[in-house]
Amino acid sequence: MEEQTNQGETNNEETPKIPTEETTNTEPVEGIKEEAAEIEPTADSLMEEMMSDEIPAAPAPGFQFESSLELRFVRDKVNAARAEAKGYIIGQEEMIDLLLIGIFTNGHILLEGVPGIAKTLSAKVLSKCLDTDFSRIQFTPDLMPSDILGTSVFNLKTSEFTFKKGPIFSNIVLIDEVNRSPAKTQAALFEVMEERQITFDGIKHEMEYPFLIIATQNPIEQEGTYSLPEAQLDRFLFKIIMDYPDLKQEEEILNRYKNTSLSPNLDAINKVFSTEDLQKIQELVTQVKIEDQLLSYIAKITHSTRNHAKLYLGASPRASLAMAKASKAMAAMRGRDFIIPDDVQEVAHHVLNHRIILTPEAEMEGLTSKDVVEEIIHKIEVPR
Numbered sequence: 001m002e003e004q005t006n007q008g009e010t011n012n013e014e015t016p017k018i019p020t021e022e023t024t025n026t027e028p029v030e031g032i033k034e035e036a037a038e039i040e041p042t043a044d045s046l047m048e049e050m051m052s053d054e055i056p057a058a059p060a061p062g063f064q065f066e067s068s069l070e071l072r073f074v075r076d077k078v079n080a081a082r083a084e085a086k087g088y089i090i091g092q093e094e095m096i097d098l099l100l101i102g103i104f105t106n107g108h109i110l111l112e113g114v115p116g117i118a119k120t121l122s123a124k125v126l127s128k129c130l131d132t133d134f135s136r137i138q139f140t141p142d143l144m145p146s147d148i149l150g151t152s153v154f155n156l157k158t159s160e161f162t163f164k165k166g167p168i169f170s171n172i173v174l175i176d177e178v179n180r181s182p183a184k185t186q187a188a189l190f191e192v193m194e195e196r197q198i199t200f201d202g203i204k205h206e207m208e209y210p211f212l213i214i215a216t217q218n219p220i221e222q223e224g225t226y227s228l229p230e231a232q233l234d235r236f237l238f239k240i241i242m243d244y245p246d247l248k249q250e251e252e253i254l255n256r257y258k259n260t261s262l263s264p265n266l267d268a269i270n271k272v273f274s275t276e277d278l279q280k281i282q283e284l285v286t287q288v289k290i291e292d293q294l295l296s297y298i299a300k301i302t303h304s305t306r307n308h309a310k311l312y313l314g315a316s317p318r319a320s321l322a323m324a325k326a327s328k329a330m331a332a333m334r335g336r337d338f339i340i341p342d343d344v345q346e347v348a349h350h351v352l353n354h355r356i357i358l359t360p361e362a363e364m365e366g367l368t369s370k371d372v373v374e375e376i377i378h379k380i381e382v383p384r
Contacts, residue, residue: 069284069337074104077281078333080272081129088125088264089118090256091249098240098350099126099214101329103278104285107237107322108193108213110178110354114220117242121264123174123214128269130278132171132210139181141224145188149198150205163200168192171210178215179225186232189213193235210278230313230357237322238347239354281332288328289338293383298323298344304376305356311372313357323351341382349373 078100085096095111099122102109111119127134137148150166167173168189178186192198196207215236217228233239245253273281298320306314326347331339353369362372 069287069332071284071332071335071337074281074284074332075335077272077277080270081126084129084269084272085122085125087269088266089122090252091245092118092122092242095122095240095242096126097330097333098238098347099123100333101326101347102214102237103130103210103212103273104281104329104332105237105322105325106210106212106282107325108215108235110233110236110239111214111216111242112219112239113216113242114244115218117244119216119242120174120176123216124266125269127172127174127214128266129272130172130210131271131274133208134172134174135167135170136174136176137167138176139178139185141180141182143181143185145185148185148188149192149200152201161201163203163205165205168198169205169207171208171212173211173213175213175215177217179217179228182226183229186226186228190232190235210275230355233354234316234318236354237326238350240350241353285325285329285332287337288331290324290328291338291383294327294339294341294344295324297341297380297383298327300380301344301348301376302352304380305352305372308372308376310359310362310367311356312359313355315352315355319351319355323347326351345377348377 078097081100082093082096089096099109101107103126111123113119124134124136146166148166148168150164150169152161153164154160155162175189192207193213196211198205218225302315302317302320302323305311305319308314323344327339327343330343330347331337334343349370352373356369356372358367358369358372
């Protein structure tokens with residue numbers, strides 16, 4: 001009996017004790033629960049964050065949008081072109097950007113301004129930045145369509161007529177004072193501006209890529225000028241209205257050219273864009289995203305010009321297409337692969353000002369096309 005008792009005591013000593021609720025230490029479990037609560041917020045905390053009135057912190061000064069497109073290439077090329085232009089043109093930064101947008105969207109540009117504000121110089125400087133051919137045509141009242149497009153010349157050796165191409169067969173064509181020539185000469189540009197080809201004697205002659213027309217006109221002089229018809233104006237992507245430089249810019253112009261009486265030497269301008277570069281940039285611009293609500297926003301702006309009390313003629317669907325293309329190019333130049341309402345608003349006036357006609361009453365009130373376009377933009381709700 002004693003032996004059995006001793007064995008039972010020995011077994012009791014060797015048997016491990018099972019922890020009870022009283023002896024269990026709950027501190028580690030509570031710590032795990034607290035950590036889990038910190039990692040996984042509750043529904044109440046999420047609602048508090050959503051209902052908070054705190055404004056999110058602004059991006060850092062050097063913040064850049066991460067784009068899926070190679071837009072750094074576009075930005076570098078644009079900055080290089082701006083730097084070349086600043087060496088010859090003082091001010092007119094917006095005009096330079098709009099000319100670049102015209103190149104990136106394959107659209108023609110109309111420059112309008114008083115004499116002596118560097119309309120022709122701006123077009124020549126920009127054309128020098130392109131590694132392409134350039135030609136300049138001075139429009140005069142006696143200019144004929146064949147002087148621009150070309151003509152048939154009889155070859156005495158072959159006893160056949162051969163087509164001799166005119167100065168329009170180039171990549172960048174500067175037409176100086178486009179409203180100096182009569183209507184039949186202006187009409188000769190219809191086909192080449194829209195379809196980038198001409199038809200002569202039933203034979204089609206296509207233009208080489210790229211093909212861009214930059215035209216200038218003087219809005220002040222009326223004698224000896226022929227106003228462009230609306231059908232001709234509608235083929236221009238932009239009508240850029242250039243103004244006088246301010247006082248500081250005027251002084252800078254004098255300081256730069258005070259010791260010379262010669263015209264600026266444009267041969268020193270570096271070639272920034274090759275033909276391959278332009279093709280690449282245009283492909284990137286077409287890939288910039290535009291949301292449906294922004295397409296609706298553009299359509300509302302154009303549609304409002306057709307029902308406005310102060311407008312005799314509204315814009316056509318071609319204006320909506322031009323606004324969308326120009327907005328995408330503007331976004332790409334700013335390093336974004338998507339457009340925002342600010343892009344549309346900045347190009348809207350330049351796209352619409354030559355496509356709308358004010359009523360006589362609006363002109364008597366002293367309104368301009370820019371005033372009416374701004375009024376339309378302010379009335380339409382901006383998409384968010």
